[in-house]
Amino acid sequence: MVGVYGNDFTAPDETAPRPATGDEPETFRALLEGEGRVEPRDDLPDAYRRTLVRQIAQHAHSEIIGMQPEGNWISRAPSLRRKAILMAKVQDEAGHGLYLYAAAETLGVDRADLLDQLHSGRQKYSSIFNYPTLTWADVGAIGWLVDGAAIVNQVPLCRCSYGPYARAMIRVCKEESFHQRQGFEILHTLSHGTPAQKAMAQDAVDRYWWPSLMMFGPPDDDSPNSAQSMAWGIKRFSNDDLRQRFVDMTVPQAEALGLTLPDPEIRWNDERGHYDFGEVDFTELFEVIKGNGPCNAERMAHRVRAHEDGAWVREAANAYADKQAARAGADVA
Amino acid sequence: MRDWPLWEVFVRSRRGLSHVHVGSLHAPDAEMALRNARDLYTRRQEGVSLWVVPAAEIVASSPDEADAFFDPAADKIYRHPTFYDVPEGVEHL
Ligand SMILES: [Fe+2]
Ligand SMILES: [Fe+2]
Numbered sequence: 505m506v507g508v509y510g511n512d513f514t515a516p517d518e519t520a521p522r523p524a525t526g527d528e529p530e531t532f533r534a535l536l537e538g539e540g541r542v543e544p545r546d547d548l549p550d551a552y553r554r555t556l557v558r559q560i561a562q563h564a565h566s567e568i569i570g571m572q573p574e575g576n577w578i579s580r581a582p583s584l585r586r587k588a589i590l591m592a593k594v595q596d597e598a599g600h601g602l603y604l605y606a607a608a609e610t611l612g613v614d615r616a617d618l619l620d621q622l623h624s625g626r627q628k629y630s631s632i633f634n635y636p637t638l639t640w641a642d643v644g645a646i647g648w649l650v651d652g653a654a655i656v657n658q659v660p661l662c663r664c665s666y667g668p669y670a671r672a673m674i675r676v677c678k679e680e681s682f683h684q685r686q687g688f689e690i691l692h693t694l695s696h697g698t699p700a701q702k703a704m705a706q707d708a709v710d711r712y713w714w715p716s717l718m719m720f721g722p723p724d725d726d727s728p729n730s731a732q733s734m735a736w737g738i739k740r741f742s743n744d745d746l747r748q749r750f751v752d753m754t755v756p757q758a759e760a761l762g763l764t765l766p767d768p769e770i771r772w773n774d775e776r777g778h779y780d781f782g783e784v785d786f787t788e789l790f791e792v793i794k795g796n797g798p799c800n801a802e803r804m805a806h807r808v809r810a811h812e813d814g815a816w817v818r819e820a821a822n823a824y825a826d827k828q829a830a831r832a833g834a835d836v837a
Numbered sequence: 838m839r840d841w842p843l844w845e846v847f848v849r850s851r852r853g854l855s856h857v858h859v860g861s862l863h864a865p866d867a868e869m870a871l872r873n874a875r876d877l878y879t880r881r882q883e884g885v886s887l888w889v890v891p892a893a894e895i896v897a898s899s900p901d902e903a904d905a906f907f908d909p910a911a912d913k914i915y916r917h918p919t920f921y922d923v924p925e926g927v928e929h930l
Contacts, residue, residue: 545900592880601876606861609843615863672860679881720860818865825866827879 647687
């Protein structure tokens, strides 16, 4: 299972919770039909709750694991300006994770449990973060393509039926556009620099293009949970529609960058009013989801280590809070 | 290990406006809750003042009883100025 930046899909051999649609409370149906928002204390069907917990948790995990590929370049950013920008971006991703964990907690789960499930591999994160950042240009490609794809996935979620998730997404989306622009700017600078810099930018785009298209999930006919998510107002557009939207946005931007997208089949289709593009190789996606991507083990090991290394800070903060409370109690008495 | 308690965060975006709920966070105590709220919810100058409230201290009305609870106001349309007929030509009323 993997909730990809607000998309929810499974590898073919994994199963999502199957909803029992018959037993939805009437109040819930009425809220959805009126395009109303569902709020935490409403009577929610179990399957709706479980689907949301899984999707929001995996979205949150993606945000915090997503700090790693870019965090890798903070100490080696080519200028102070780039370094300050990258730190701000990575800090935003931490914030996105926190907004989303808070939204998940409104459904009655604990953040600590969700982190446990991430660390033990029972919940996943977006496969895109299992690709390595080999050069500085990769930081540009991630901002432009990965954050770009995330925006396309996330904008419709601002109207998701679950209020706390929708509100978190509004905050996230406001912050994302700077992420995409700074990535575009990095690539634009490189592609107008020396031939070596331009080659580095092209190489990054070559490696990140197809994985970015995979972020939208499998084709519609192969996406068994989509229909239910649409009926519940969690998902608003199909995977293929969102992927097409992303391609249509990105092709002209690539031209402005002076870089080519690594797909000879990309061409404008006048009849459809969209760009045609080649077929995505989803066997690769499912391999990465299963744990066989280039960086799966490294990302998890780093995440678990960071969590364990931080244990003493959490304990110390608790001890300090207890001491302050005890003192305040003694003063009152 | 014991989990940090949950705090609800309210931000006043400008002077003259009220504090609005923006979300929640975990923190061991009130002071850390304020600092975390600053880092989490006002990274782009979204606020000039912050409130943090222990989530456990909030008392809320129940959505199940919302109808019965808010109904008494429904039939008191005379509480709105539009309920009243004003004769033609009368101004400033
Ligand atoms: Fe993000
Ligand atoms: Fe981002």
